[in-house]
Amino acid sequence: MIIDRAEVIVTSPDRNFVTLKLTTDDGLTGLGDATLNGRELAVVAYLRDHVVPLLLGRDAGRIEDTWQFLYRSAYWRRGPVTMAAVAAVDVALWDIKAKAAGMPLYQLLGGASRTGLLAYGHASGQDLPELFDSVRKHQELGYKAIRIQTGVPGLKSIYGIASNATFEANAGVRYDHEPAQRGPQPAEEDWDTRSYLRHVPTVFEAVRNEFGPALPLLHDVHHRLSPIQAARLGKSLEPYDLFWLEDCTPAENQEALRLVRQHTTTPLAIGEVFNTVWDYQQIVREQLIDYVRSSVTHAGGVTHLKKILDYASQYQIKSGIHGPTDISPVGMAAALHLGLAIHNFGIQEYMMHGERTDQVFRQSFTWSDGFLHPGERPGIGVELDTDEAGKYPYLQAYLPYNRLADGTVHDW
Structure with a gap:
């Protein structure tokens, strides 16, 4: 060959x-x-x-x-x-x-270690009624674990809120939870950490009161807190039994997670912007995280991400492979094969692609009762329709960025 x-x-x-x-x-x-x-x-x-x-x-x-x-x-x-x-x-x-x-690829990776992959979806709302509606919608779609993102009083537009999501210039269509803006400049959003830290625990209290103690809940901070702020948030969320708190502080400073760990037992998920096993060396060895968030697409493929997860397994750290819609169906399929095969699978992020994407990328993976499966087709199970792909040329798009009230650029 x-x-x-x-x-x-x-x-x-x-x-x-x-x-x-x-x-x-x-x-x-x-x-x-x-x-x-x-x-x-x-x-x-x-x-x-x-x-x-x-x-x-x-x-x-x-x-x-x-x-x-x-x-x-x-x-x-x-x-x-x-x-x-x-x-x-x-x-x-x-x-x-x-x-x-x-x-199917998972057979070459050692065969299946489970019958399906538990996946979580993204619920969000600018206020509690909108958030509750989003949670119910995701439950109707079959999700058994749900990420909770919420608007913050006084802030106009922040990460993760579908109703704030940027409208794509392409035919004026908005794709829920899709923050990339097609155009020559990125959108500017606002941020205030103190308001966020006051508000988020009240949201999770309301969600628990509405949906009960059994539903696994996740939350993404998106790198916006300092270590001591992240420690405070993790501790304040302990009564609400989160499945994980994601990217609570920029983890390039890996020692910072020691401080977070000292102050909270809320599980931590880190790494969607990490690319190699060397990015994880310290935080895995010192057991400063609970879930590895890298994607197959951005961490060197199946070969390298499997090595990262094998390393993490020595410390009882599990997978939480990145899977929003900026991972194509090809990258998602590869993640599902890897997740089905490894022993230390944790959960799979899963955002459903739009109809046009599904026409370009013909997929064999399935979604049923809250679980994903890569399917039995030889290979990864995705074929690209090049004629269909040719209908949609590249359009320049940028992710947003944050500024504080005084104009300082902040982590988005």
């Missing part, structure tokens, strides 16, 4: 996606997701100009060797652009190998 052709396909059905398609000399094809939200074309250039020329003529079956070659031969290592490109190649090669074996 020699790689005979490599194509980088950019399409924007509901949002921008970057897909690598590899074809072997015996006609097998494999897909990999290379989408980097808001910086998509950086990965396109990395793949087209630097990686694709290195792939042609290589043995598609040498997955580990190809991973090491792409990672080490560049000299400039790590980072989201490099690791998204490497991930796309890695997943495409796993797709080819599993198709050649006539098996």
Whole structure:
């Protein structure tokens, strides 16, 4: 199986996606997701100009060797652009190998460790009635675990609120929970930490009173707190038994999580912006987190994320693989195969793509009664309709950013 052709396909059905398609000399094809939200074309250039020329003529079956070659031969290592490109190649090669074996990918990773993957959805509201309606809607869709995001009195627009979500310029359509704005400049949002810290515990008290103690609840802080603020929030949320508190403080300063850990028993999920096992070394070794949040798409593919999760398993740390709609169905499918196979699976983030995306990416994974399954089709189970993809050209889009009341740029 020699790689005979490599194509980088950019399409924007509901949002921008970057897909690598590899074809072997015996006609097998494999897909990999290379989408980097808001910086998509950086990965396109990395793949087209630097990686694709290195792939042609290589043995598609040498997955580990190809991973090491792409990672080490560049000299400039790590980072989201490099690791998204490497991930796309890695997943495409796993797709080819599993198709050649006539098996779904999870079988090559050791077989299923469970019958399905518990997934959580994103409920949100500017106020409690809107939030409660969103929770009920997600329960009707089958979700058995739900992330809670809420508006804060006095703030106009903050991360994670669907009714605040940016309207896509493409046909004036708004995609719920999709913050990327198509246009030449990012949207500016506002932030006030003290108001947020006062408000969030009251929201979770209301949600527990309305929906009871059994529903698993999650919350994403999105890197906006200092370590001592994060510690305060985690402690104040303990009575409401969160499944996890996500990205409570920027974790590049890994020692900061020691302070959070000292003050709260609320479980912590970290890492959606992490790209390699080296980003996790200290926080895993010191058991400062409970869930690994990296995605297959941004952490070097199945090969590397499995190594991260195998390392985490030594410390009883579980997976919480990143899975919003900036992960294409290709990246989602790869995550499901990995999650089905590993022993230390925790939960899978799952946002449903729009109809146009589902027409471009034909998927075999299933959603039933709150659980996902990657399906039994050989490979990862996703095929790309190139004619359909060609209907939706790239449109420039940026994620928003935050400013404080005094005009200071803050973490978004």
